[in-house]
Amino acid sequence: MGVLDLDRLWSGDRRSIARAISQVENEAPASAELLRAVFVRTGRAHRIGITGPPGAGKSTITSKLAAHYRAAGKRIGIIAVDPTSPFSGGALLGDRVRMTDVDLDDQVFIRSMASRGSLGGLSRRTMEAVDILDAAGNDIVLMETVGVGQSELDIAGAADTTVVALVPESGDSIQAMKAGLMEIADVFVLNKADRAGADQAVMAIQMILNFRKHDGWMPDVLKTVASDGTGIDLLAVKIDEHRAYLERSGGLRLKRRSRIEGRVRDLIAARLRVDFWTADRQALLEQRLDDLLALAVSPAQVADELVTDFHRVHDDRG
């Protein structure tokens, strides 16, 4: 993998970024040290999430937005958050290829990451990759959900500003409301707005928005045709306005606080899991599974036994 030059990483060198993310993904021995150094350099980048149902044009919006920021002289990184099949266990190659297909200049760093963390929300590795892009001096980190389901909502927890993309097709806004997307949007994009039904869709979204509580920020509903770039400039303006609002209102600090708290809790749960599931306790569970299958004992009873054993072993060490 080669040695990682931290100074080159802080200066935004793309190969160093790629190497750093790989170290974190592979949990290389040096990755704990690296993450500590990275974390204390975070906090500069604007973290923008792009989410919405499949077919809303999220990838196109992301690449056009990236091109817009590049033209404005900003440094930008992209994380494509993949729905990882629990069975195949990997990101979907098709989408990965599709992202790199996009006509961005080669200064934009793009990386695909698996979506789900053990406690819900984005996976720890994904959050750490965003930290790396932040610490490497990017002004903007775009997080885009790729493909289907699962991570649509999770991305809001990782972003400062969440853009929800919808299309005019009937019922889409209702589905989005049901899925909780209406509640996480800071900016709405009605993409493919050159299709029939666009104005009705915008009205439907606005109507649903009126039922939602607002604390000083009312999400706009912008029409875009991302494929030809229509509306992207205005979208960037709205995203900037939201960032300014967050800084003014103290909301940015609150978002960061809850994001960091979630990460600490996630790390602790992972540590406890490792501490708990020793080979001995694993073997004990295996034994008891036969009793469970024979219905001689209940899951709660076996959980009690194992937790009691955990505490006893701890006490004995004292």
Added chain:
Amino acid sequence: MGVLDLDRLWSGDRRSIARAISQVENEAPASAELLRAVFVRTGRAHRIGITGPPGAGKSTITSKLAAHYRAAGKRIGIIAVDPTSPFSGGALLGDRVRMTDVDLDDQVFIRSMASRGSLGGLSRRTMEAVDILDAAGNDIVLMETVGVGQSELDIAGAADTTVVALVPESGDSIQAMKAGLMEIADVFVLNKADRAGADQAVMAIQMILNFRKHDGWMPDVLKTVASDGTGIDLLAVKIDEHRAYLERSGGLRLKRRSRIEGRVRDLIAARLRVDFWTADRQALLEQRLDDLLALAVSPAQVADELVTDFHRVHDDRG
């Protein structure tokens, strides 16, 4: 809530079932005792999951299948697994109403439950409600995902037999494959098969299936028009065949084993979370969050501190 008569529960009395599920949902003092008594009476019901993308007609398939089983003299319970918005925090009233709308006779017990557990998969409460329906003497428990996203895959972990419903609309099978639905299906239903493109959709699914590994059971792709009942009888036959296959092959025991193992692990994680997050340690995290926001320390360092404190306190007790 009134006192729960266990004998009436085992006999399948609907009010007793409703009361038992409520006790478990509300974590009533007696619920641990109840769950123990329930668990040792489980293992009889066939647990069938109905899943698929929004708009595939899952509710209609579920109600027609339930009517079919009723006509065959079977006892059946239904759990509608709701995608719970992390913000509204409740099941979606609209879908709940829709389910009870269905023209089932009043002997079929239907209940809506929130979908997500803390460690992914169906929520613990949902699994426990299924146990209650099983222990109450139902021959069949149908679990249906309602609405959008999230729980589409989770249901497979809770079911003996998983039915995936799709519709002829182009691209649906590709989306399903991406979302991992192809890998969890024991039986495919191409619903609304009177629409254009049905035969092509069936062929597309079969083609994708050929790329999947099979261990003795090859999922069929059945055409249904659930709204008028077409194909439901054959679906019931296939579901029965799958159950027979599971019993013959030992797969049922394996599925149960991994399901129960998951539940024990989930209970243990919940217990450890409670044991760990004392008021003192909560306060310690609050303090350190300011240092984290000031970038003076990293999440991993704070997690280390707290876990070390947890082990130290344990050791001191010994």
